[in-house]
Amino acid sequence: MTRYRFLLTPTWLGWLAICTLFAVACVFLGQWQIDRREASLEEINRIVSNYDADPVPYSNARELFDAAEADDEWTVVELTGEYLEDDSRLVRNRAHRGSVGYESLVPFSVAGTDDVVIIDRGWLPTDSSDGSRPEYSPAPPEGEVDLVARIRPAEPAINRGAPEGQLASIDLQEYQDELGYSLLTGGYGLMAEESPAPETAPRQLTRPSMEEGPHLSYSMQWLTFGLLGFIGWGYAARIHARNRDFDEAEAAASGATPHAVSEDGGPVHAASAVPAQDRVREANRRRRMTSGRLSDEDLEDAWVDQRLGR
Template sequence: MTRRYRFLLSPTWLGWLGLCTLFALACVFLAQWQIDRRDQALEEIGRVVSNYDEDPVSYSEVRELFHDPSADDEWTVTRVTGEYLEDETRLVRNRAHAGSIGYEQLVPFSVAGTDDVVVVSRGWLPTDSADGSRPAYMPQPPEGEVEMVMRLKPGEPEIDRDAPAGQLASVDLDEYATEVDRDLVLGAYGQMASEDPAPEETPQQLARPELDEGPHLSYSMQWYAFGLLGFVGWGYAARVQARHDELSDEEDDLDDGRHRAAGVPRQERLREARRRQRLRSGRLTDEDVEDAWTEEHLLRR
């Protein structure tokens, strides 16, 4: 390290460098967090692309998935025959759809030929405008034997939030089973795609998941850039300090007996030191050029 930058070894400057390092580490952590979120979004997109539009398979082929699903099983399409248990219908409150908040209608479905009772989300219901505590309408599922196509969705975690009677805070299958006092399939539930016979009135079908990874990649790059800017700022401050020290040295050189005797103010001596530095570096201002011309053509006559 040159003598010019020896001040960087002082406790103050080393302390600032340490703060820059801590800031950079925090930025790296936040950038990695955004990358992890992007990876999760890409995994979800992959599951939608792989499963959402596939031809339905029989329930017997995917029965175990409803009991013990993995993340890759989400959106698996299955065809199932059975009967709705309408009396045990529940509403999931505070569900977003198309920019609005409403309810999701859940109805248990007894699968024919098995003892399984699978929870089915029949779709979304808007909130009543006059009374926000209930849906605007309550469509009834078809009676008797129903052939349905549905997509597998893992059950949701419990939410520490109260819900009115007949409603749930989330698609918490364990809580649902406790409320209806029935052995439900607890691993996953079905999101209805179609049902036959089709009733006259149905809930609004939930929207297809968007294939959008979000802005996480750009955010991660921004955090990396912020971490780098901390060191850039530290280096710029060091450069300014070094130049300031040079000017102080120049001022000391000019501050000899002749200047003191002549009574040259300190501000003028500092201005002269800065001018000499610009002359050495070749970066002259218009004022420097005018001063040089005046000194050469007028003052020396």
């Protein structure tokens, strides 16, 4: 193993340390992708469990509007009550099928209770001539309405303002402050059905995606990148050792006595895994190329290398 003693020098140990740090970073990035995949799978499981389930009466689901948890998302709830149209708001910059528009929020007074919950009636496209307002804004049904909605957790506040009558996000606490009366601020309902149905209604938001994404393949790629760092370090060491062997063979073929010193300060040993005959042949070829006196064999080898694209 004396052929590879140079690997113990500070230079090569430094490169090994860099490869190790790179591999550790790749492991953390790979784990980050695994965590993202697990979060996607949890969301898919919630959709499968809740999205198409039978509706739950409001009396059994009131706490979901008061303090919705992640596992409660997409729970289907039945409500009866009346829309408070005068206090409706538009939520700006909401994406839907590749377009940006608004979502229509309307307070809903639940019959038989003092509760007011927020219902997201759906998405509205922007006006083609003025993106600061929706193209149309249909009114909700008047009088008593039977409603089926899916629970969504309230959104956090964002550091962005909005024009009068609009919200930057579905931050129910901010909405309550604007209205001046109490709301259930833990979650809101995404409208699925309402009866009586109006002639014109906002567009219903699309069913959430069931795709887990490429996180698993990305995590494998990061782990592979970390391994490639060590492979590259080992390949560079092998090439370095091979080039030193050729230098020794060239010195021997020219009749000089090699007095080379290895990178660790010790003598260079001639022992090598490369056959002596091959080392001498390569050394002679290098010397002829340097002097410009190429043999027919050298020219033939060059022609073959060119044809093979080496």
